Amino acid sequence: MALQCGIVGLPNVGKSTLFNCLSNAKAQAANFPFCTIEPNVGVITVPDERLTKLAELVNPQRIVPTTVEIVDIAGLVKGASKGEGLGNKFLANIRETDAILHVLRCFDDENVTHVDGSVNPVRDKEIIDYELQLKDLESVDARISKVQKQAQTGGDKQAKLAYDVLVRYKEALEQGKPARTVKLENKEDEKFARELFLLTNKPVLYVCNVDETSAIAGNKYVEMVRGAIKDENAELLIVAAKIESEIAEFETYEEREMFLSELGLEESGVNRLIKAAYRLLNLETFLTAGVQEVRAWTYLKGSKAPQCAGVIHTDFEKGFIRAEVIKYEDYIKYKSESACKDAGKMNIEGKEYVVQDGDIMHFRFNV
Numbered sequence: 001m002a003l004q005c006g007i008v009g010l011p012n013v014g015k016s017t018l019f020n021c022l023s024n025a026k027a028q029a030a031n032f033p034f035c036t037i038e039p040n041v042g043v044i045t046v047p048d049e050r051l052t053k054l055a056e057l058v059n060p061q062r063i064v065p066t067t068v069e070i071v072d073i074a075g076l077v078k079g080a081s082k083g084e085g086l087g088n089k090f091l092a093n094i095r096e097t098d099a100i101l102h103v104l105r106c107f108d109d110e111n112v113t114h115v116d117g118s119v120n121p122v123r124d125k126e127i128i129d130y131e132l133q134l135k136d137l138e139s140v141d142a143r144i145s146k147v148q149k150q151a152q153t154g155g156d157k158q159a160k161l162a163y164d165v166l167v168r169y170k171e172a173l174e175q176g177k178p179a180r181t182v183k184l185e186n187k188e189d190e191k192f193a194r195e196l197f198l199l200t201n202k203p204v205l206y207v208c209n210v211d212e213t214s215a216i217a218g219n220k221y222v223e224m225v226r227g228a229i230k231d232e233n234a235e236l237l238i239v240a241a242k243i244e245s246e247i248a249e250f251e252t253y254e255e256r257e258m259f260l261s262e263l264g265l266e267e268s269g270v271n272r273l274i275k276a277a278y279r280l281l282n283l284e285t286f287l288t289a290g291v292q293e294v295r296a297w298t299y300l301k302g303s304k305a306p307q308c309a310g311v312i313h314t315d316f317e318k319g320f321i322r323a324e325v326i327k328y329e330d331y332i333k334y335k336s337e338s339a340c341k342d343a344g345k346m347n348i349e350g351k352e353y354v355v356q357d358g359d360i361m362h363f364r365f366n367v
């Protein structure tokens with residue numbers, strides 16, 4: 001499962017610049033509103049130094065990191081749902097993403113036009129939130145009109161369930177609340193809700209785009225945002241997107257490290273963003289190490305061994321017998337699978353084993 005994140009924000013706040021600092025795919029970023037029209041999709045490989053260290057010991061034919069996909073779309077403006085700007089149809093491009101990256105302009109620059117005339121990230125955030133809620137309301141209303149009749153007249157249980165959930169979303173959205181504030185009680189409702197793909201039901205990561213001097217400590221705009229989102233279960237990330245996108249252009253890792261440390265940054269925006277997204281989405285990584293490949297896999301924190309096996313292949317989950325687990329630190333210490341085994345550091349785990357971040361897994365299964 002490649003994790004997908006969609007970028008939203010007003011025009012000209014630095015969405016495509018952020019996209020460029022994250023991914024190798026290049027999007028056009030320029031100082032005019034609505035620079036982006038068609039969506040840009042980029043694949044970021046998740047940097048994980050454990051993969052490199054393991055590969056040095058195993059010498060595999062290939063190293064396969066796990067990936068995150070980023071979708072950069074056009075800027076939204078106030079009234080987008082009524083056709084202002086480029087309208088809101090392009091939001092369909094981020095309908096099925098796992099999380100939203102909400103980019104907020106937190107830098108002053110007279111030369112970069114702000115569509116609303118001044119820099120105010122909290123106002124901007126409210127405009128975007130409102131437009132996302134209206135888009136969701138559109139989807140909810142459309143679904144309601146499909147199921148209403150069946151739900152109210154017949155004994156159609158499924159339609160009744162759908163209708164009840166939809167009405168709750170409608171009420172919340174009409175009060176200007178995001179769909180994620182609706183707490184559903186049972187698994188069936190949750191399943192139905194997931195399939196609605198509501199934008200305001202997705203976890204959100206606020207990305208404050210600052211000038212390079214504020215890359216570490218942030219600035220007054222970042223503090224405004226922090227205050228405004230304190231009751232939301234959201235992450236906030238400070239990125240100096242422009243300078244980082246320039247740094248990302250350098251060929252070698254050493255050069256990039258050098259420029260980042262000059263800014264006072266220990267880690268690039270990509271790394272920080274991925275870590276924040278993983279935290280937000282409750283994701284962790286397990287590893288597999290074989291002569292063909294050393295590979296990282298993303299799974300939902302708290303998953304048991306069979307579910308993790310299923311990340312590799314559904315047959316692995318169905319035919320799961322057991323898992324042989326070596327802790328990453330042990331592998332590095334003893335330097336091979338057989339040495340770990342001899343040292344008693346390979347554990348045989350069954351169906352109830354809860355996989356831990358960094359576990360090196362070997363699944364046994366039959367099909």
Ligand SMILES: Nc1nc2c(ncn2[C@@H]2O[C@H](COP(=O)(O)OP(=O)(O)OP(=O)(O)O)[C@@H](O)[C@H]2O)c(=O)[nH]1
Nearest residue numbers: 011012013014015016017029030031034035036075
């Ligand atoms: N000074 C400064 N300029 C920035 C920063 N980030 C982006 N810019 C500039 O702002 C302008 C707009 O950036 P884009 O990344 O194209 O903005 P966008 O949000 O993708 O805009 P649309 O595609 O039009 O919605 C460009 O000229 C960037 O160079 C920043 O941190 N500081």
Ligand SMILES: [Mg+2]
Nearest residue numbers: 015016035036
């Ligand atoms: Mg753009």
